[in-house]
Structures are given as structure tokens and as C-alpha cells.
Amino acid sequence: MAGHGTDEHPHGADRLCEAGDRVYSRAVRRGRVHRRDAEPVPCLLELALLHPDPDDMDWLVPTSPQEVMTRLLRGVYEEISTSRRRVGSAVEAFEWYAGLGRQVQPAPAAEGPAxxxxxxxxxxxxxxxxxxxxxxxxxxxxxxxxxxxxxxxxxxxxxxxxxxxxxxxxxxxxxxxxxxxxxxxxxxxxxxxxxxxxxxxxxxxxxxxxxxxxxxxxxxxxxxxxxxxxxxxxxxxxxxxxxxxxxxxxxLTAPLPDTGIEGISHRERSIAALLAEGHQDAVIAERLGISVRTCRAHIARLSETLGAASRTQLGVRIAQAGLDRPHPPSLTVPDQESPTAR
CATH class of the missing domain: 3.30.870.10 (Endonuclease Chain A)
Structure with missing residues (x-):
């Protein structure tokens, strides 16, 4: 029987493999089978469905189907009993934890869904x-x-x-x-x-x-x-x-800081910084809250002020002038007593 085992027949007595079903059925019908016929199905011996004939060890006799059924039902009953005990134990344990939770008032939930x-x-x-x-x-x-x-x-x-x-x-x-x-x-x-x-x-x-x-x-x-x-x-x-x-x-009531470069407005400096990042006109316009047409007009003035003849050259001039970085914001806040500060 070398080379055979339960690894090749991974099942229980309630679900026999095709070869095991064939050999066990023959054993029940005839009362016994030769040991060599059972070699391909060692599961029948391991599940105690066949056992040696005490009168002739070359033959195997079957365990009666009634006895097999009783054995299977006993195992199922034990599994059910074990599961019931586990359920009862779990309920008892978590009822105790639930009691701990009732001792603390829950925090009020936020109004409405998150x-x-x-x-x-x-x-x-x-x-x-x-x-x-x-x-x-x-x-x-x-x-x-x-x-x-x-x-x-x-x-x-x-x-x-x-x-x-x-x-x-x-x-x-x-x-x-x-x-x-x-x-x-x-x-x-x-x-x-x-x-x-x-x-x-x-x-x-x-x-x-x-x-x-x-x-x-x-x-x-x-x-x-x-x-x-x-x-x-x-x-x-x-x-x-x-x-x-x-x-x-x-x-809002404070003036925008000077760009430090003559002829370039605060908005044009902002556009220059976004151009240096590689953004298209439409994206720049959306981010600054202006129309594409207005954006392009500012870009044209930037090119004229910086002496750039092309878009590529404009990018170089923006970097040379230090306009490729957003202008540091002025953090000066007007006197809170001032009637214009709101």
C-alpha cells in the first residue's frame, strides 16, 4: 500500500471517493474483498470501513452500514454539543462586557450623519x-x-x-x-x-x-x-x-504689496509664477479667478515688459527676474481700531 494515503483521499466516511465507494459497495454486497483490491483506497481502512478478516488475513470484511451511520451521527451530535457550549460561553462573557458599557453614559452623537x-x-x-x-x-x-x-x-x-x-x-x-x-x-x-x-x-x-x-x-x-x-x-x-x-x-482694505519690479503688477507676478510651473492659460485663469482672455492679455504685457519674443524665452526671463516664485505675502494687518479694518 505504499504511495497511498489520506492525502490522496481527503474525505470522511460520509463522502467517499469514487474508488472507495466502488470497493466498499462490493465488500458490502459480497461480505468481503481481497486485500489487494483495497490497496488503491487506503482510506477505507483508515476510516475503519474495512478491517481484516480474522479467519483469513488476506481478506477484508466491511463494517456494517448501520454501525458506520451510528458512528457518524454520534460525531455530529458531539460537534453540535460543543458548538452550543461555545455559544453559551461567548454570550455569557460578552453580556458581562456589555454590562460594563452600560455603566458609562455614551457621549452625545453629532447631530445628523457625519x-x-x-x-x-x-x-x-x-x-x-x-x-x-x-x-x-x-x-x-x-x-x-x-x-x-x-x-x-x-x-x-x-x-x-x-x-x-x-x-x-x-x-x-x-x-x-x-x-x-x-x-x-x-x-x-x-x-x-x-x-x-x-x-x-x-x-x-x-x-x-x-x-x-x-x-x-x-x-x-x-x-x-x-x-x-x-x-x-x-x-x-x-x-x-x-x-x-x-x-x-x-x-481687503490693505493695498497689495509691490512686486519690486517696475511695470509688473501683483497679478502679473502671480501669473508668472504659475507659468513657471508649466500651467496652461486656462488653468492659470481658473486658479486666479480671471478669464482666459484677461490672462492672455497679462501674459502679453509680461512678455513686453521682460523683452521676451516667445513663450520659451518668457519662461527664461521669468526665472532670471526671480518671478518664478510666488511673491511673499504681506502679513501686516491694519489696526483693528481702524474703521476700515473688517
Whole structure:
């Protein structure tokens, strides 16, 4: 029987292999089989389905099917009994742990789900109105793009006025381009010192944070979907991002710093830095909140000022003039007692 074993017949007595089924069936029908016929199926001996005939050791006789069935059922019953005991032990153990949990009052869960998808402008507006009504302390916003349309400012004015009446402070971040919008200046004049605005060359996508507990960000490019975030880790992360941008930003009422190069404006310096990074005109325009046409006009003036006859040469001249790095922001903040500082 060398070379054969249970590795070649990985089964139990309830699921015999084809060769084992054939030999055991023959043994049951005839009362015995010759030992050489069982050599290919050592599983029958190892499972005690065949055993030597005490009258002739060259022959094997079968264990009766009734006895095999009783043995199998006894094993199944023992497995079930063991499983029941394990289930009872597990229930008993974890009921004790559950009792420990009841001794401590759970922390109050955050209002609403941690992340909620708002599909459609009506749902976004309703969620924003709800957050506005619940807000008691502070609103932080990032407003990307260029000059804000008066219609857009008017749409949010009722919400801002409601916050102002409750003494809520607001801090808004815009791009430098927004400084040229008369609608924004009128809005800030109306809101008074309830709103403080600062600007940067470029900002992140739109972000609105209420009381550092709930945040709203766009969920698609068309801004017809938004995410309402209440998970503390996510909200804390966004607050940190806002605060770091805020420290780098320039108060709206303060002038933009001089570039230090005659004939080159602050915006043109920003464009030069993005050109040096290899960005296309459309990308630069989007990041700075200007039109592609305006962006190209600035690039043309840059080329003229730096004496560059081609785009490649412009890149070289930008590096030579040290314009390939963003201009360090001015961190000078006007005196908070000044009536223009808000």
C-alpha cells in the first residue's frame, strides 16, 4: 500500500471517493474483498470501513452500514454539543462586557450623519438655511473665482443679515480679483464690522463652515451637489486649512504689496509664477479667478515688459527676474481700531 494515503483521499466516511465507494459497495454486497483490491483506497481502512478478516488475513470484511451511520451521527451530535457550549460561553462573557458599557453614559452623537450628500440646489439651500439658523458664534467662508456677481451676493444677503443680528462673526476669503467688484464692496459696507474679508492670489474651492461643527463643500463641478460634513476630524481639518490661508491673506482694505519690479503688477507676478510651473492659460485663469482672455492679455504685457519674443524665452526671463516664485505675502494687518479694518 505504499504511495497511498489520506492525502490522496481527503474525505470522511460520509463522502467517499469514487474508488472507495466502488470497493466498499462490493465488500458490502459480497461480505468481503481481497486485500489487494483495497490497496488503491487506503482510506477505507483508515476510516475503519474495512478491517481484516480474522479467519483469513488476506481478506477484508466491511463494517456494517448501520454501525458506520451510528458512528457518524454520534460525531455530529458531539460537534453540535460543543458548538452550543461555545455559544453559551461567548454570550455569557460578552453580556458581562456589555454590562460594563452600560455603566458609562455614551457621549452625545453629532447631530445628523457625519457625511450627507445634498443633491440639487433646493436641498443645498435648505441645509444651508438650517445651519444658519443653528449658528451662534462664527462663520468661515472661502469664495473662489473672480468678481462675485451681485445676484449671487444678494442671494446670500438674507442669511448673512440673520447671522449679523445674532452677533455671529464672519470671516471671508477671496481671490485678489474680487477686490475690483463693486458688489462685494457694497456688501461689506452693509455688513459693517460683522464681516472681515481678506484676499489671496488663489484659494481652495468653495467652503462654508458654521461654528466649526458643520461644513459645506461642492460635490461636483457644476455645484448642483454638495457635501454636508459633520465628522469632527474632517471639520477640524478644514478649519486648520482655512486658518492657515487666513494668516497668509491680505486684508481687503490693505493695498497689495509691490512686486519690486517696475511695470509688473501683483497679478502679473502671480501669473508668472504659475507659468513657471508649466500651467496652461486656462488653468492659470481658473486658479486666479480671471478669464482666459484677461490672462492672455497679462501674459502679453509680461512678455513686453521682460523683452521676451516667445513663450520659451518668457519662461527664461521669468526665472532670471526671480518671478518664478510666488511673491511673499504681506502679513501686516491694519489696526483693528481702524474703521476700515473688517
Amino acid at each position: 457625511i450627507r450628500v445634498l443633491d440639487g440646489l433646493a436641498r443645498i439651500q435648505a441645509a444651508m438655511d438650517e445651519a444658519t439658523q443653528a449658528c451662534t458664534t462664527e462663520v468661515l467662508t472661502v469664495q473662489p473665482g473672480g468678481i462675485r456677481r451681485e445676484a449671487e451676493l444678494s442671494e446670500g444677503l438674507h442669511r448673512a443679515m440673520a447671522l449679523r443680528r445674532r452677533g455671529v462673526r464672519m470671516r471671508d476669503l477671496y481671490t485678489h480679483v474680487a477686490r475690483h467688484g463693486h458688489g462685494l464692496l457694497s456688501y461689506l459696507e452693509l455688513m459693517g464690522d460683522a464681516v472681515e474679508a481678506r484676499t489671496l492670489d488663489e484659494v481652495t474651492d468653495r467652503l462654508i463652515l458654521f461654528d466649526r461643527t458643520v461644513a459645506f463643500i461642492p460635490a461636483n463641478a457644476e455645484r448642483t451637489m454638495a457635501l454636508e460634513l459633520r465628522h469632527p476630524a474632517l471639520v477640524d481639518y478644514l478649519v486648520t486649512v482655512f486658518d492657515r490661508f487666513w494668516r497668509l491673506a491680505i486684508p
